[in-house]
Amino acid sequence: MTIIATQxxxxxxxxxxxxxxxxxxxxxxxxxxLVGANGAGKxxxxxxMLGLTAPTSGDVRVFGLDPVTETDQVRARVGYMPENDxxxxxxxxxxxxxxxxxxxxxxxxxxxxxASEALRHVGLYEERYRQIGGYSTGMKQRVKLAQALxxxxxxxxxxxxxxxxxxxxxxxxxxxxxxIGNEFGISVVVCSHLLxxxxxxxxxxxxxxxGRLLRADRISAxxxxxxxxxxxxxxxxxxxxEALTQLQLTVSREGRLLLVPLTAESxxxxxxxxxxxxDLPLHRLDQRRHRVAELFTAKETADV
Amino acid sequence: MSDAGVIHDIGYQRYEGPRLGRxxxxxxxxxxxxxASFGLGxxxxxxxFPWLVAGIVLLVAVINAAVKAQANIILFDYFSxxxxxxxxxxxxxxxxxxxxxxxxxxxxxxxxxxxxxLRAFDYIGAKFVALATxxxxxLGVPQLIMFLGGAFTTKNGASxxxxxxxxxxxxxxxxxxxxxxxxxxxxxxxxxxxxxxxxAGGIVAFFLMTAPIVGVLSILPSSTAQHLAGLASPMxxxxxxxxxxxxxxxxxxxxxxxxxxxxxxxxxxxxxxxLLLLARYRKVASL
Numbered sequence: 302m303t304i305i306a307t308q309x310x311x312x313x314x315x316x317x318x319x320x321x322x323x324x325x326x327x328x329x330x331x332x333x334x335l336v337g338a339n340g341a342g343k344x345x346x347x348x349x350m351l352g353l354t355a356p357t358s359g360d361v362r363v364f365g366l367d368p369v370t371e372t373d374q375v376r377a378r379v380g381y382m383p384e385n386d387x388x389x390x391x392x393x394x395x396x397x398x399x400x401x402x403x404x405x406x407x408x409x410x411x412x413x414x415x416a417s418e419a420l421r422h423v424g425l426y427e428e429r430y431r432q433i434g435g436y437s438t439g440m441k442q443r444v445k446l447a448q449a450l451x452x453x454x455x456x457x458x459x460x461x462x463x464x465x466x467x468x469x470x471x472x473x474x475x476x477x478x479x480x481i482g483n484e485f486g487i488s489v490v491v492c493s494h495l496l497x498x499x500x501x502x503x504x505x506x507x508x509x510x511x512g513r514l515l516r517a518d519r520i521s522a523x524x525x526x527x528x529x530x531x532x533x534x535x536x537x538x539x540x541x542x543e544a545l546t547q548l549q550l551t552v553s554r555e556g557r558l559l560l561v562p563l564t565a566e567s568x569x570x571x572x573x574x575x576x577x578x579x580d581l582p583l584h585r586l587d588q589r590r591h592r593v594a595e596l597f598t599a600k601e602t603a604d605v
Numbered sequence: 606m607s608d609a610g611v612i613h614d615i616g617y618q619r620y621e622g623p624r625l626g627r628x629x630x631x632x633x634x635x636x637x638x639x640x641a642s643f644g645l646g647x648x649x650x651x652x653x654f655p656w657l658v659a660g661i662v663l664l665v666a667v668i669n670a671a672v673k674a675q676a677n678i679i680l681f682d683y684f685s686x687x688x689x690x691x692x693x694x695x696x697x698x699x700x701x702x703x704x705x706x707x708x709x710x711x712x713x714x715x716x717x718x719x720x721x722x723l724r725a726f727d728y729i730g731a732k733f734v735a736l737a738t739x740x741x742x743x744l745g746v747p748q749l750i751m752f753l754g755g756a757f758t759t760k761n762g763a764s765x766x767x768x769x770x771x772x773x774x775x776x777x778x779x780x781x782x783x784x785x786x787x788x789x790x791x792x793x794x795x796x797x798x799x800x801x802x803x804x805a806g807g808i809v810a811f812f813l814m815t816a817p818i819v820g821v822l823s824i825l826p827s828s829t830a831q832h833l834a835g836l837a838s839p840m841x842x843x844x845x846x847x848x849x850x851x852x853x854x855x856x857x858x859x860x861x862x863x864x865x866x867x868x869x870x871x872x873x874x875x876x877x878x879x880l881l882l883l884a885r886y887r888k889v890a891s892l
Contacts, residue, residue: 351720353719353720353890354891372722373627373722376720376721376722377624377722379720381716381717381720383713383716383717383720385713385716386712386713387712387713387714387716387717388713388714389708389712390712391648391651392647396646400633400637401717401718401721403629403630404630404633404634404718404721404723405624405630405721405722406624406625406626406629406630406722407620407622407624407625408622408623408625408629411620411622411623415620418617418618422617432648448717452620452624452721453619453620481617484617485617486619
């Protein structure tokens with residue numbers, strides 16, 4: 302199902318700055334990564350989808366609705382988590398999320414129930430009656446996510462959800478986004494300038510640069526079958542490399558790792574058997590996809 | 606089929622219930638704003654000032670009613686009560702208006718509001734009605750106490766109560782004018798800055814600065830200047846409107862034949878303040 306469709310979408314600000322130029326893209330339901338450097342036009346794209354600003358030319362449809370003329374219908378089905386700090390310090394998370402639920406049109410009791418639910422799903426159930434001012438950055442990000450979720454949208458627009466989080470917090474946030482996309486049945490657009498971060502959790506990727514579409518595709522199509530197995534043994538790395546080469550596998554070394562491209566189904570078992578036969582202490586066996594970043598860099602250099 | 610006593614992780618549940626329209630959203634902002642005006646749902650610190658002002662105003666009303674009942678001395682009637690309390694009203698709006706709008710601006714919460722199905726008009730309209738209601742309650746409830754005091758001590762039975770009530774109604778109307786004018790001006794000033802202290806200072810300064818201008822104009826030799834002097838300040842503007850509507854010229858301000866101009870200015874001021882607020886929030890709403 303197509304949830305977002307744009308047709309040569311262009312946005313030029315008054316000063317003559319072009320934020321988006323001729324963007325044409327069809328987005329399928331799922332978890333979508335919207336990647337690009339700062340100033341690439343990600344936030345402008347989100348604002349246009351929310352009907353906060355009108356496109357200069359071109360056409361945009363969210364769930365088949367025009368955000369410019371059918372703003373309220375679009376907004377009722379979309380949850381938005383902004384990048385900046387947007388929480389009042391002197392109210393409790395429960396009260397704040399309830400209030401925003403009511404602003405989305407939920408009746409009072411429903412808003413209260415949904416607020417508790419949303420805060421439970423983001424992992425703030427115990428702390429929900431504490432004032433937001435006393436929360437850590439990670440907890441604040443969760444409150445921002447909960448308020449986007451409170452009115453049960455069909456689409457979440459998350460602008461840099463991992464901003465300011467430590468590595469553990471990033472992982473937790475990304476896992477949560479992944480769960481929302483896969484278990485809750487809500488499509489998610491995740492904006493980020495860190496490609497490596499979103500590729501882990503996304504079904505498809507849209508890359509924009511300077512307001513232009515760089516590439517939009519499903520992650521599986523981008524990476525294809527070019528999976529790589531990383532093998533680490535604590536000793537006998539050389540012997541293993543030799544054994545694998547004899548099995549007609551191309552082996553490359555990366556530090557203490559052996560990287561073996563998987564070309565056939567049986568390769569995986571063959572590698573395992575080789576390790577077992579040599580009786581080596583296996584440390585790590587890691588199936589890696591090609592990092593999408595490599596694809597982008599390859600394409601960019603090819604363009605030049 | 607589920608066994609009793611087993612806790613199930615029910616997972617995420619979709620919301621199938623009703624979704625209300627913009628009227629309900631307006632109501633939600635209004636209710637939230639009115640509660641915030643008196644610090645309800647906020648910390649104890651936020652309750653101190655509004656309730657201090659409300660307490661003083663109530664105390665004055667009780668004393669007034671008591672003195673009238675015991676000694677039959679009328680300190681204030683329903684109209685002069687509002688005029689006398691003007692400073693407290695100024696302090697009240699100076700604290701509450703920034704609480705309603707500057708606070709949202711400071712915490713950056715507006716993008717969350719305006720990414721939902723509501724418009725700039727809903728937001729600022731609901732805030733305005735909430736603040737106007739708060740100011741009206743601040744003045745109207747003490748007036749009601751004065752009325753009750755008068756009604757229970759009247760010597761003329763039911764007709765005495767009825768006459769007292771007929772005095773109260775225009776008094777309430779006058780309080781409503783105060784509420785509308787002070788709410789619109791103070792919200793406009795507060796919407797300029799996200800810093801609550803600056804907004805409060807700006808509001809007090811605006812109302813304070815205009816008072817001396819009236820004083821200067823009213824001692825000019827020209828009688829037209831004296832009649833129009835009250836236009837310069839919101840407080841004397843309201844007194845002028847009162848003397849126009851009641852046809853009285855003994856309220857400390859002689860409006861002569863210019864009463865209608867006071868009425869027009871009051872209307873124009875409120876409309877202009879609301880339009881400016883709307884323009885300001887149209888811009889904010891588009892982020």
